[in-house]
Amino acid sequence: xxxxxxxxxxxxxxxTSPTGLEGAFRRLYDQYKDRVYNVCYRITGNAxxxxxxxxxxxxxxxxxxHEFRFESKFSSWVYRIAVNASIDHKRRTSTRSLxxxxxxxxxxxxxxxxxxxxxxxxxxxxxxxxxxxxxxxxQAAIDRLSxxxxxxxxxxxxxxxxxxxxxxxxQVSIGTVKSRxxxxxxxxxxxxxxxxxxxxxx
Amino acid sequence: MxxxxxxVCPQHRDRLVAVAGGExxxxxxxxHVAECTGCRAFLAxxxxxxxxxxxxxxxxxxxxxxxxxxxxxxxxxxxxxAVRALSILTPETMPRDAELVIWQQSAGAxxxxxxxxxxxxxxxxxxxxxxxVGERLxxxxxxxRAPAELDLRVSGAYERGRRDRVRAExxxxxxxxxxLLMALLVASSLFFVDERxxxxxxxxxxxxxxxxxxxxxxxxxxxxxxADLDPLLSGTFAGLVGGATDAxxxxxxxx
Numbered sequence: 001x002x003x004x005x006x007x008x009x010x011x012x013x014x015x016t017s018p019t020g021l022e023g024a025f026r027r028l029y030d031q032y033k034d035r036v037y038n039v040c041y042r043i044t045g046n047a048x049x050x051x052x053x054x055x056x057x058x059x060x061x062x063x064x065x066h067e068f069r070f071e072s073k074f075s076s077w078v079y080r081i082a083v084n085a086s087i088d089h090k091r092r093t094s095t096r097s098l099x100x101x102x103x104x105x106x107x108x109x110x111x112x113x114x115x116x117x118x119x120x121x122x123x124x125x126x127x128x129x130x131x132x133x134x135x136x137x138x139q140a141a142i143d144r145l146s147x148x149x150x151x152x153x154x155x156x157x158x159x160x161x162x163x164x165x166x167x168x169x170x171q172v173s174i175g176t177v178k179s180r181x182x183x184x185x186x187x188x189x190x191x192x193x194x195x196x197x198x199x200x201x202x
Numbered sequence: 203m204x205x206x207x208x209x210v211c212p213q214h215r216d217r218l219v220a221v222a223g224g225e226x227x228x229x230x231x232x233x234h235v236a237e238c239t240g241c242r243a244f245l246a247x248x249x250x251x252x253x254x255x256x257x258x259x260x261x262x263x264x265x266x267x268x269x270x271x272x273x274x275x276x277x278x279x280x281x282x283x284a285v286r287a288l289s290i291l292t293p294e295t296m297p298r299d300a301e302l303v304i305w306q307q308s309a310g311a312x313x314x315x316x317x318x319x320x321x322x323x324x325x326x327x328x329x330x331x332x333x334x335v336g337e338r339l340x341x342x343x344x345x346x347r348a349p350a351e352l353d354l355r356v357s358g359a360y361e362r363g364r365r366d367r368v369r370a371e372x373x374x375x376x377x378x379x380x381x382l383l384m385a386l387l388v389a390s391s392l393f394f395v396d397e398r399x400x401x402x403x404x405x406x407x408x409x410x411x412x413x414x415x416x417x418x419x420x421x422x423x424x425x426x427x428x429a430d431l432d433p434l435l436s437g438t439f440a441g442l443v444g445g446a447t448d449a450x451x452x453x454x455x456x457x
Contacts, residue, residue: 037262038260162225182219
């Protein structure tokens with residue numbers, strides 16, 4: 001197995017038992033916070049739940065880091081925690097409307113509800129509005145997938161993990177990854193294809 | 203109306219997905235796709251999905267997250283420290299009077315009586331080992347089932363309460379009826395007070411209704427015959443005595 005790029009920082013955390021968000025743990029946090037938040041956001045579907053799930057992810061990471069034995073990549077371990085925290089959180093708040101994504105975006109008055117999008121490209125307002133509308137619809141289509149399908153879709157196509165990394169993160173075989181992705185595409189055919197047809201054909 | 207979709211070959215589905223996502227290049231699949239309409243359409247749709255998902259904007263962590271993670275890690279640190287502190291406690295280091303403290307807390311505000319508490323402390327000391335105390339402490343802290351007696355007590359208390367309520371309602375009814383009767387008596391007695399019989403304190407006659415007599419007194423007049431009564435008073439009196447006055451009037455005062 002290749003040397004884990006996070007090994008040094010993780011070992012530093014294990015050696016010093018961090019007392020809070022500082023030192024090596026702080027560096028790991030800075031390295032992973034956007035990735036974790038992004039996964040949580042795409043799985044839960046809204047900013048408030050993503051924030052809760054991200055907090056939970058780093059809380060678990062902090063408590064369990066001294067038990068990590070490098071049997072998988074550290075990044076896979078972090079993704080696994082984030083996926084599980086997001087699915088659990090989504091399950092707990094399943095009664096919440098799918099519209100919450102819109103609410104989360106529109107609620108710019110509070111920091112917790114704000115979604116910061118990194119996009120350096122300059123777009124015309126009409127194109128930006130259209131793009132935003134499409135994103136909302138794609139997110140709604142992701143939300144309609146089952147938790148397993150949602151997790152694998154996000155890890156593969158949003159986070160761009162390889163089949164191996166996904167298998168490592170979700171602790172399943174590569175065959176399972178392939179078949180789940182295949183089923184995810186079947187579901188996306190139902191949920192996403194009409195959205196894309198509507199958007200690009202009008 | 204959209205045309206029906208051509209079915210995708212199930213044996214190629216996983217490989218088509220891998221090709222669509224750029225996971226693998228597959229010449230055999232390329233050759234198959236060139237000939238199979240269903241697989242070609244599926245691959246095209248899958249590639250559109252991949253493109254649309256990859257184009258989703260990346261959400262960056264909000265500033266709120268830092269503060270929340272600081273709080274979470276500090277809470278985690280305190281929890282870890284507490285767990286570590288507890289883990290170094292061996293059975294022998296368990297304080298023997300801990301049972302008493304917990305028992306007092308669980309016994310409520312009143313607490314146990316002094317002799318029984320002392321007995322328990324002596325008892326635990328005699329038995330000695332902290333492990334034993336620990337076992338009994340943990341068993342004491344378990345959740346208990348409500349005993350069957352509780353049902354009886356609760357239903358008995360409910361029955362007593364119901365009886366008390368019925369009794370109180372009856373009492374209220376009697377008091378109300380008495381008050382009403384008293385009010386009727388007072389009201390009817392007012393009819394016996396003739397305006398002529400109301401006098402002022404200085405002995406002069408005054409009107410009891412129009413005038414404001416300082417301290418009105420009631421003068422009871424003896425009348426020889428009911429016929430001498432004021433007609434209104436006579437009628438009221440006749441009503442009260444069941445028409446006896448009319449009989450007197452008819453018989454000329456001889457009953």
